[in-house]
Amino acid sequence: MSDQMEEWHFPAGYDQSYLPDPDSPYWFPHRETMDPAERDAAVLVRLQEVLRYAYTTSPFYRRKYDAIGLDVGDVTTWEAFEQVPVVTKQELRESQENAPPFGDYVCVDDAELHHIHGTSGTTGTPTAFAMGRRDWEVIADNHARILWGMGVRPGDTVFVSALFSLYLGSWGAMSGAERLRCKVFPYGAGASGMTARAVQWLARTRPRAFYSTPSYALRLAEVAEQEKIDPREFGIDVMFFSGEPGASVPTVRKAIADAFGARVVDCGTMAEMTPFMSASATAGSPDGMLLWQDIVWHEVCDPGTFRTVPYGDEGTPVYTHLERTSQPMIRLASNDLTRWELGTNGCGRTYPRLPAGVYGRIDDMIHIRGENVYPTEIDNVLRSIEGYAGEHRVVVTRTGSMDEIVVRAEAAPGHAAAFETEAARGLHRVVGLRVGVEVVAPDTFERSEHKARRVLDDREHVQRP
Numbered sequence: 001m002s003d004q005m006e007e008w009h010f011p012a013g014y015d016q017s018y019l020p021d022p023d024s025p026y027w028f029p030h031r032e033t034m035d036p037a038e039r040d041a042a043v044l045v046r047l048q049e050v051l052r053y054a055y056t057t058s059p060f061y062r063r064k065y066d067a068i069g070l071d072v073g074d075v076t077t078w079e080a081f082e083q084v085p086v087v088t089k090q091e092l093r094e095s096q097e098n099a100p101p102f103g104d105y106v107c108v109d110d111a112e113l114h115h116i117h118g119t120s121g122t123t124g125t126p127t128a129f130a131m132g133r134r135d136w137e138v139i140a141d142n143h144a145r146i147l148w149g150m151g152v153r154p155g156d157t158v159f160v161s162a163l164f165s166l167y168l169g170s171w172g173a174m175s176g177a178e179r180l181r182c183k184v185f186p187y188g189a190g191a192s193g194m195t196a197r198a199v200q201w202l203a204r205t206r207p208r209a210f211y212s213t214p215s216y217a218l219r220l221a222e223v224a225e226q227e228k229i230d231p232r233e234f235g236i237d238v239m240f241f242s243g244e245p246g247a248s249v250p251t252v253r254k255a256i257a258d259a260f261g262a263r264v265v266d267c268g269t270m271a272e273m274t275p276f277m278s279a280s281a282t283a284g285s286p287d288g289m290l291l292w293q294d295i296v297w298h299e300v301c302d303p304g305t306f307r308t309v310p311y312g313d314e315g316t317p318v319y320t321h322l323e324r325t326s327q328p329m330i331r332l333a334s335n336d337l338t339r340w341e342l343g344t345n346g347c348g349r350t351y352p353r354l355p356a357g358v359y360g361r362i363d364d365m366i367h368i369r370g371e372n373v374y375p376t377e378i379d380n381v382l383r384s385i386e387g388y389a390g391e392h393r394v395v396v397t398r399t400g401s402m403d404e405i406v407v408r409a410e411a412a413p414g415h416a417a418a419f420e421t422e423a424a425r426g427l428h429r430v431v432g433l434r435v436g437v438e439v440v441a442p443d444t445f446e447r448s449e450h451k452a453r454r455v456l457d458d459r460e461h462v463q464r465p
Helices: 029-033 036-057 059-067 089-098 133-150 169-179 194-205 214-226 250-260 375-383 416-431
Strands: 113-118 128-132 157-160 183-186 209-212 238-241 263-268 289-291 296-301 314-321 336-339 358-361 366-368 371-373 388-399 402-411 436-440 455-457
Touching: 036 059, 036 314, 059 089, 113 133, 128 133, 133 169, 133 238, 133 263, 157 169, 157 194, 169 183, 169 209, 194 214, 209 214, 214 238, 214 250, 250 263, 250 375, 263 289, 358 375, 366 388, 366 402, 371 375, 375 388, 375 402, 375 416, 402 416, 416 436
Parallel strands: 157 183, 157 209, 209 238, 238 263, 388 455, 402 436
Antiparallel strands: 113 128, 296 314, 314 336, 336 358, 366 371, 388 402
């Protein structure tokens, strides 16, 4: 079966001159529409190749597997693969601290490294990403393939409005669009005044496609309104997003789609895996995300056991590279939360999907009075209420032994009283406990030029009894 899959080999290397038939909705028609069980069987063989490669070339994996007596040659079934231990971000940080700068899980010679990126280190020691030249070409090819699935075509203008710095998503969007033979405007974002100028450039260039974080798109729409420009005049057809939950949250999707008159496409995985998009929707299946299982192997697992949960259940995504040679990740634990299902996709592709996208992180989930509260649930409630003015903050405090949650939300003039009542009622219904609501004036809170940070948990600063 694997010999029928287009350009299916390891190490990967794609024909850089290839483009599909312009009338085809698929980049690789057979790989994308084949029986899932047949594709999974080919992936299992690939995983055996990846395991042998990593064990042979990486002290990190050799040490990790030898410590538990794992013989990679014995991993011949899916049950055996689920016994392979997960990799955590903490392990990667420790490896890079002990073998700087890239850790001892780099599997290629230093001369082959081509792109270096990294995390900001805001939640720990920064992590460096070292990608080989071949890997970067493969990433670009995969991203071009997924952009094709969104409906983007050669010659289209793609406006990339995310940070060109440590943040990897913008670089992935640019490289994929370039491989697709698009006209790419790497505008960036983040500096003071950049958003107002972005409005001017969007009106001038009228791109077919646009990439940013969901928070930035909402900010862009606000600034366009301030500049007396209707964002629909930009003529954008498809807007694709990553970097934070939001593009699969119904009210956020609707707010963006209504503002710009565009299709909204959610994308994601982790920077350690690929800049983004190995989980991504398509033009024919715009909601949630498809899991492109022949690019990155996705599992949704019980966060305690890291065993795969049945389709329909919630768990944490665990990712494995199928093509990476420079810093391969094998069962990387994401700490995110999602739910997956396998069924019919409108686009005809036979991949599993995340119907609600990746809707939060385990460490972002608010545990309060016996309930688990997701920030995206609060966002969804507030944006569905008339008079919401665009921003809010969630403040969690502890008084004595009692935890309290208060939502401070902007409301438009003349809507404050009704908004407060509706917000309290809606949050109680969705969250399952009483939530305090404080209405504040529009523009009280700073707008995000990249990723939004809306939760403040003051319990971390209270001395426990």
